[in-house]
Amino acid sequence: MNRIRPASTKFSLLALALLPSLALAQSAAPVYDVNDLDSSVSACQDFNAYANGKWVKANPIPADKTSWGAFNALREQSLNAQHDILNKAAAGADEAKAGSIDQKVGWLYRSGMDNSAIEKAGYSPIKPDLAAIAKLKKPEEIAAWLGKAAAQGTGHVFGFGSGSDFKNASNQIAFAGQGGLGLPTPDYYTKDEYAALRTAYRDHLAKLFTMTGTKAADATKRADNVLAFETRLAKASLSRVELRDPKNQYNFVTLAEADHITPHFKWEAFFKAIDVKPGKGFSLSQPKFFAEFDKMLADVPAAQWRDYLAAHAIDSASPSLSTAFQNERFDFYGKTLNGQPEQEVRWKRVVGSVNGAMGEGLGQLYVKDYFPAESKARAQVLVDNVRNALKSRIEHLDWMSDATKAKAIAKWSTFLPKIGYPDHWRSWDGLKVSPNDFFANVRAARAFNQRWELDHIGKKTDRLEWGMTPQTVNAYYNPTDNTINFPAAILQPPFFYANGDDAINYGGIGAVIGHEAGHGFDDQGSQFDGAGNNANWWTPEDRKRFEERTALLGAQFDAYAPIPSMPDKHVNGKLTMGENIGDLGGLNFAYTAMQTAAAGKPDPMIDGLTRDQRFFLSWARVWRGNIRDKAQLVLLNSDPHAPTKFRAIAAPSNMPAFAQAFQCKDGDAMVRSGDKRVQIW
The missing domain is CATH 3.40.390.10 (Collagenase (Catalytic Domain))
Known part of the structure; x- marks a missing residue:
């Protein structure tokens, strides 16, 4: 990851x-085929x-x-x-050394290909999350949920991770950056030329709500709430061009200075939730965005927050849920947004999931061959x-x-x-993978990788890491x-x-x-x-x-x-x-x-x-x-x-x-x- x-x-x-994270062996094709030239x-x-x-x-x-x-x-x-590698690993996973990379990637891939179990589960794997979100009523409860989700690697609204301190690159610090949008860039929320896409996105969100038990009329209202919420975030977000400026990517603050920007979101509590010691401070990289996020904690109704968090919880989990959720996500992001007529077959998508969950582990097997x-x-x-x-x-x-x-x-x-x-491979010790629960495996890997990411904070930069x-x-x-x-x-x-x-x-x-x-x-x-x-x-x-x-x-x-x-x-x-x-x-x-x-x-x-x-x-x-x-x-x-x-x-x-x-x-x-x-x- x-x-x-x-x-x-x-x-x-x-x-x-x-x-996607993939590769191939040396080809026997000619080094250059002059027949390709158009005279x-x-x-x-x-x-x-x-x-x-x-x-x-x-x-x-x-x-x-x-x-x-x-x-x-x-x-x-x-x-x-990679399909060959994973098929072999899956076939031999039960007999592989307990806790080995071969066993973990084998079980991970096998569970992803277990369509029967995935279909039977439906959206039940995310019901606990949706139930917890439904109980959020106060700003401090919403803030606590954001910290809990970030600790599991399923953060909402803003991105959070580690990186080299721009002023002392030998040290790793925490970075918080703008995020939270379901459409590609802020322009998609405000420009007239993307009105049809906004409508399609709203319809996509409404479909997700209906698929998880909301009545159609209420689902449309909830989707409108999400779109309005994201539009407000978008208006406070920097453009892709603006984000290319290093000055817009680094803004070192103490916890007290960060709390001054976000008086309704306490950063000490957030760092405690993710079990990180921030040291002297961290980069609150886009202060304008975070100031608006803080205002939204205070003035956006809790019901709208719940709609936003639920929509993103469902959407982000969709690739690991039953076929109906996978297809709905593809229909919007693949077909409507990008014009892709057909979805890739299941095994190719699962290979992608393995790469996202244990990419370097799979890479260790890949380079051998x-x-x-x-x-x-x-x-x-x-x-x-x-x-x-x-x-x-x-x-x-x-x-x-x-x-x-x-x-x-x-x-x-x-x-x-x-x-x-x-030169030195990542350790996967501590990551628990089972042979028959794909959603649980993906979630466990996400939390494991997030812990690995957060553990860099406060340490020296390792130039040998990839x-x-x-x-x-x-x-x-x-x-x-x-x-x-x-x-x-x-x-x-x-x-x-x-x-x-x-x-x-x-x-x-x-x-x-x-x-x-x-x-x-x-x-x-x-x-x-x-x-x-x-x-x-x-x-x-x-x-x-x-x-x-x-x-x-x-x-x-x-x-x-x-x-x-x-x-x-x-x-x-x-x-x-x-x-x-x-x-x-x-x-x-x-x-x-x-x-x-x-x-x-x-x-x-x-x-x-x-x-x-x-x-x-x-x-x-x-x-x-x-x-x-x-x-x-x-x-x-x-x-x-x-x-x-x-x-x-x-x-x-x-x-x-x-x-x-x-x-x-x-x-x-x-x-x-x-x-x-x-x-x-």
């Missing part, structure tokens, strides 16, 4: 919502269509997906691999070479002063790369510990071939490595030093020049409109800024590293393609794919990553090496020249 961290403190390659399209006009158009046309989105592309293909093969030692060794060489290229590019920047360069190199020198999987499981098809950078992290699952084709040529590997995993390292120097990461502290290491003049260059990149992405049927819906250059800087820098770092590795060596000219052409084609192939319009709209509003088809073309269009590789000229769509060309790191 991933740690709860402030919004800025983990920058991943792709939205995790699209990438009817000019690489200089639309590189994505040239590199990926044929594949996209030949690979429509499956009915149980919102998107389909290179990442999704990895996920599907990974699901099968799917991550050979030679892959880790080859990846380490690529990491070292790309990091060295980053250093070289910093040293040769013409827009940065020597003073700031020295600080940048100092930060570079403290990067900690982590490859494949943790925030992703080995089987996650992704990578990330964490500025508060200055680590770049590459799970085993992404060290696979088409990103990485243990025996592949340099051009393919540097254009794939090399650019991923560069992307994550580049996050240390993007618009957010550059506000943290090598020790992980939120501290300025720039001269004012250099920062100004940096922001002028990033503004130009923002304008490039602002111009992209990914949904033909919605030409007024553009990419948000500010929301996606960090990832776009990561792509542009990462591809440049990887290209420099490839040039260094190839120095003095003849161009192999594989399949009639030059080394440089294969490099850029490898990059584009990673981003091939298609997505449903509804899902794309949600991501435009909420995801800090730009649509994949623009990631394939944006960075190359700013690189003279691309134009030279494909003999493009000024005026071609794929050549940004003059004052339009963006060059940062």
